[in-house]
Amino acid sequence: MKFLRDAFDGYKPDFMPGGKLEKWYPVFETIETFFFTPDHVTTSGSHIRDGVDIKRLMTVVVLALMPALFFGMYNIGYFHFEELVALGQQDSYTFMEAFLFGLGKLLPIIIVSYGVGIGVEFIFAMFYGHGIHEGYFVTGMLIPLIVPVDLPLWMLAVAIVFGVVIGKEIFGGTGMNILNPALLVRAFLFFAYPTFMSGDKVWVADALKTGTEGLPDGMSGATILGQLGTGAEAAFPTINGAAYSVMDMFIGFIPGSVGETSTLAILIGAVMLLLSGVASWRIMLSGVIGAAIMSFLFKIWGANELMLFGCKHLLIGGFAFGLVFMATDPVSAAQTNTGKWIYGFLIGFLSILLRVLNGFPEAVMLVILLLNVFAPTIDHYVVQASVKRRNKRIEDKIKKALSV
Amino acid sequence: MSEEKEGLFSKKNRQLLVNPLDDNNPITVQVLGICSALAITVKLEPAIVMSLSVLFVLSAGNVIISLMRNIIPSRIRIIVQLVVVASLVILVDQVLKAYLFDVSKQLSVFVGLIITNCIVMGRFEAFALGNTPWKSFLDGIGNSAGYGLVLVIVAFFRELLGSGALFGQQIIPDSFYEAGYMNNGMMLLPPMALIVVGIVIWVQRARNTNLVETN
Numbered sequence: 001m002k003f004l005r006d007a008f009d010g011y012k013p014d015f016m017p018g019g020k021l022e023k024w025y026p027v028f029e030t031i032e033t034f035f036f037t038p039d040h041v042t043t044s045g046s047h048i049r050d051g052v053d054i055k056r057l058m059t060v061v062v063l064a065l066m067p068a069l070f071f072g073m074y075n076i077g078y079f080h081f082e083e084l085v086a087l088g089q090q091d092s093y094t095f096m097e098a099f100l101f102g103l104g105k106l107l108p109i110i111i112v113s114y115g116v117g118i119g120v121e122f123i124f125a126m127f128y129g130h131g132i133h134e135g136y137f138v139t140g141m142l143i144p145l146i147v148p149v150d151l152p153l154w155m156l157a158v159a160i161v162f163g164v165v166i167g168k169e170i171f172g173g174t175g176m177n178i179l180n181p182a183l184l185v186r187a188f189l190f191f192a193y194p195t196f197m198s199g200d201k202v203w204v205a206d207a208l209k210t211g212t213e214g215l216p217d218g219m220s221g222a223t224i225l226g227q228l229g230t231g232a233e234a235a236f237p238t239i240n241g242a243a244y245s246v247m248d249m250f251i252g253f254i255p256g257s258v259g260e261t262s263t264l265a266i267l268i269g270a271v272m273l274l275l276s277g278v279a280s281w282r283i284m285l286s287g288v289i290g291a292a293i294m295s296f297l298f299k300i301w302g303a304n305e306l307m308l309f310g311c312k313h314l315l316i317g318g319f320a321f322g323l324v325f326m327a328t329d330p331v332s333a334a335q336t337n338t339g340k341w342i343y344g345f346l347i348g349f350l351s352i353l354l355r356v357l358n359g360f361p362e363a364v365m366l367v368i369l370l371l372n373v374f375a376p377t378i379d380h381y382v383v384q385a386s387v388k389r390r391n392k393r394i395e396d397k398i399k400k401a402l403s404v
Numbered sequence: 405m406s407e408e409k410e411g412l413f414s415k416k417n418r419q420l421l422v423n424p425l426d427d428n429n430p431i432t433v434q435v436l437g438i439c440s441a442l443a444i445t446v447k448l449e450p451a452i453v454m455s456l457s458v459l460f461v462l463s464a465g466n467v468i469i470s471l472m473r474n475i476i477p478s479r480i481r482i483i484v485q486l487v488v489v490a491s492l493v494i495l496v497d498q499v500l501k502a503y504l505f506d507v508s509k510q511l512s513v514f515v516g517l518i519i520t521n522c523i524v525m526g527r528f529e530a531f532a533l534g535n536t537p538w539k540s541f542l543d544g545i546g547n548s549a550g551y552g553l554v555l556v557i558v559a560f561f562r563e564l565l566g567s568g569a570l571f572g573q574q575i576i577p578d579s580f581y582e583a584g585y586m587n588n589g590m591m592l593l594p595p596m597a598l599i600v601v602g603i604v605i606w607v608q609r610a611r612n613t614n615l616v617e618t619n
Contacts, residue, residue, distance in 0.1 A: 152584055155586070166602075188590060191590040191593060192588045192589050192590035192591070193586055193588070195586075
């Protein structure tokens with residue numbers, strides 16, 4: 001490590017104010033703090049001190065995303081080869097083949113996600129002369145996991161520029177955003193290019209390329225929510241005739257955006273987040289409670305397939321991923337503990353409500369964005385209620401003292 | 405009276421004309437007339453027709469109110485202003501229906517809503533009631549030009565990116581579409597108009613630092 005430290009110390013003067021590469025200091029600082037914990041010391045005021053800085057925190061989140069990422073890769077290959085087998089173009093395939101196929105599909109998305117996002121961050125950092133924030137480290141990993149695998153890369157790039165600039169940079173960068181930038185990227189894509197973000201063709205790799213190039217027409221790649229929404233008669237949605245079991249939904253052998261399919265992989269990530277204390281257990285728990293209550297009520301109502309799906313709603317669509325990785329974003333979520341309960345509960349409750357009554361598969365994304373906007377309001381009323389309660393307690397004490 | 409000696413295009417009068425284009429823009433600085441800016445900027449043509457309509461209503465209305473400013477009892481001035489602007493809007497509406505029926509259908513209710521456009525009432529109240537007709541005329545032209553400028557900028561980007569066209573003529577070549585390019589559907593939705601207006605405000609304030617509020 002010594003030679004690295006020496007190298008950094010040797011180049012540092014060039015980047016400090018007055019040096020010839022002064023303008024590039026943010027770039028230098030980013031690379032330096034990637035290897036070494038920064039040596040900045042708080043000089044005034046009182047602050048909570050902790051050995052863990054934001055960069056280590058972000059690393060935990062990215063590690064927690066790994067199970068979902070790896071399963072997503074396998075899922076891409078799984079559906080691709082299942083289709084080939086079903087169509088008789090191939091006899092069998094191995095786990096490794098499926099995984100590598102998914103890796104090949106996902107790698108360009110990840111590269112574009114990080115390349116474009118960090119590019120935007122660099123431009124803003126140099127323009128405003130502040131450091132490059134680490135926030136994008138997590139956002140850049142979240143984005144590939146919440147888009148369909150066949151999304152054209154240029155659309156992704158446009159959406160990321162929009163999401164990072166409008167969602168984050170104009171509010172002042174990492175820690176200042178009111179909305180979750182990754183979700184904003186997805187919302188932008190959904191409204192701007194709906195043909196690539198919904199329907200039954202986008203969730204399985206190469207399904208859009210019909211005819212000679214890719215797979216023949218007529219394959220079924222609709223998500224479970226998509227099939228339920230169109231009122232499929234079968235009690236259970238199917239892939240090529242065979243029904244998905246609850247186990248399939250739990251482990252993740254269902255079509256969907258890359259990282260959202262496997263509830264199991266997401267739960268492993270959730271455990272990592274909770275054990276390291278990065279994400280709030282209150283939001284996750286209350287979200288599950290809210291969604292369970294709402295799906296239970298709909299199950300009793302039971303007017304259509306979506307309602308009859310009951311508590312299995314928790315396993316499908318973006319619910320688990322959204323609740324674990326998006327709703328718990330410490331910047332855009334509610335800050336007070338009571339607020340977190342309300343915030344999480346509403347996310348769960350409204351997600352299922354919108355999903356069922358509106359037939360809107362993207363409900364989770366939109367509800368989290370909505371609650372992001374309402375989070376400060378929730379906090380405000382929680383704090384005011386607390387102030388009122390304490391005032392009343394003091395008044396009561398004074399009254400008691402006077403009357404004695 | 406000193407006003408008589410002042411030239412028609414003295415520095416002060418020119419300020420009336422130029423100020424609302426940038427430093428005191430009705431949309432980006434005073435944040436008035438936003439609803440119509442969001443509703444009719446999907447395409448350039450209706451945006452321009454709308455700007456011209458507002459230009460006529462505001463400049464003519466300003467002159468009329470200014471001429472009557474000494475005889476309007478202040479208690480009923482809002483009613484008088486409404487009558488003036490309503491008559492002018494009906495005039496515009498009828499002309500559009502007669503000569504530009506397609507655009508008139510696109511603008512639909514928004515021509516009628518010029519009556520409630522905050523910019524119009526705002527200029528009547530704030531300027532025409534206290535200034536001479538010529539000055540009020542310049543003020544009306546300036547403010548509606550500032551309004552139209554923002555409308556045209558927003559409509560330009562929304563039509564170009566949302567429909568790939570300008571004035572209804574396809575601009576983005578077919579080869580782009582064949583290569584996989586797609587029009588941005590979100591540009592056609594009102595939220596994107598709000599965001600484009602926001603970006604215009606951002607660019608304007610980055611350039612013109614006088615407008616940045618310190619707090």
